[in-house]
Amino acid sequence: MSYDLLAKHFGLTPERAFFDGVMDRYMAGGLLYSIVSVSNVEQETLVEMYKLTEHMKTQGDRYVSSFVQSKEGRFLVTEKNQDFVVVRNENLPPVADGKIGRKLGKFHFRGRLFEEKVEKISRMGQWKTLWERRLSQLEKAYYSVIENQPADEFEKRFVESYPYYNALSENAIQYLVDTELDEDPKPEDAGTICHERFQNTTWGTESCIHFPFHWVFDHASRDLAEWIREQYHLKNQTFHPGLQEFLREYGSVAPLSPFGWRLLYSRILFPLHYFECIEEYYISQSDGQKKAAEDKLDRYLKNSNHYEAFLSDFYHLSEVPVKKWGIPLVGWL
The missing domain is CATH 3.90.1200 (Aminoglycoside 3'-phosphotransferase; Chain: A, domain 2)
Structure with a gap:
């Protein structure tokens, strides 16, 4: 179904698919695509994630996923009564050993500059x-x-x-x-x-991906x-x-x-x-x-x-x- 979904809604024909230790990724045109089932995710949560990914991009984060619009211009697509979104990443190498602390520090520094109130994925004070x-x-x-x-x-x-x-x-x-x-x-x-x-x-482990569906605000x-x-x-x-x-x-x-x-x-x-x-x-x-x-x-x-x-x-x-x-x-x- 994954290949069909990418072809039907996004006009993509992946050259290969692989599991990278986190989830299945699909390579098409040198970029990585991930399909995420969001039937149980509230719309407001998705909007927060979208805003946070856009913020991280403006702060210069090259590893952050981008939400992809379908051929109909929508972010959310439905297949067999299930809702999905697709996100895209550049195929960038994973973080080198010993550098993860510095990379995480930079990630947090950028995330802290987000100015809107985060509610749905916030764990602050909880x-x-x-x-x-x-x-x-x-x-x-x-x-x-x-x-x-x-x-x-x-x-x-x-x-x-x-x-x-x-x-x-x-x-x-x-x-x-x-x-x-x-x-x-x-x-x-x-x-x-x-x-x-x-x-x-x-x-x-195969490439470095800052994936918004792992995120909380804390x-x-x-x-x-x-x-x-x-x-x-x-x-x-x-x-x-x-x-x-x-x-x-x-x-x-x-x-x-x-x-x-x-x-x-x-x-x-x-x-x-x-x-x-x-x-x-x-x-x-x-x-x-x-x-x-x-x-x-x-x-x-x-x-x-x-x-x-x-x-x-x-x-x-x-x-x-x-x-x-x-x-x-x-x-x-």
Whole structure:
């Protein structure tokens, strides 16, 4: 259907299609096209994304996707009762190793210059509410398992580990609340274009694409925290040099304020990996997926002392002058 859709509505005949680690891309006339299903995306959200992509283009971002008009002059096309948009990108090489921090800093700097109010994709000031909601869902699952007795090894480990991760989550929420009470945000703490979950491959592995359907509007520390979280879990014994290089590179373009550092730390403190692991287990459709979640939980629990050490050393590793800026540490770590 993809080839038909591109030919019928956009007059395009792709020479090839490939999966770039993020989604399918179609090469036509030296440009890359991506088809996005938007049946469940509100029109106002699409308008915000369109405005943000246009803004990034005017700021000189060559990697940002452009929304493509169909032959009928419309951005939205319908095929088999489903709505789609198509976006186009230049075929530019992926970000070189070690340069992602600097590129992200530049991206955030440009995104911060957007002057209109962003509402639909904004997550500014919402972390506390979202974390509390997630914690309350996990708490319900925990009490349900206790009530019905743990059915298997995974549930036993969940019941044993939950109080610890509940306390860690409460610490993260408290650290966030204290930050918002204690620190005055600086101009560089204004909202910018961020990503739902920024990771090493978010911008693609075959070519570099700033894809608006990954975007949210938030404090820049969100992207830094999620990149650091992924790197820690991928290579927790060897991530130090990469972390320092990433943060130095980022800081050379867009230094964080004390408020920004504290937000970043609260986000790393929140044990998202644990929440996702438990959720994965309960929504798994197959024994293989359940087993993968089980193995992951095992690994996290065995690694919890190392994770605590990482949280305890984080400011030191990141070369943050905590004394000079009066940044509080978490006492028990």
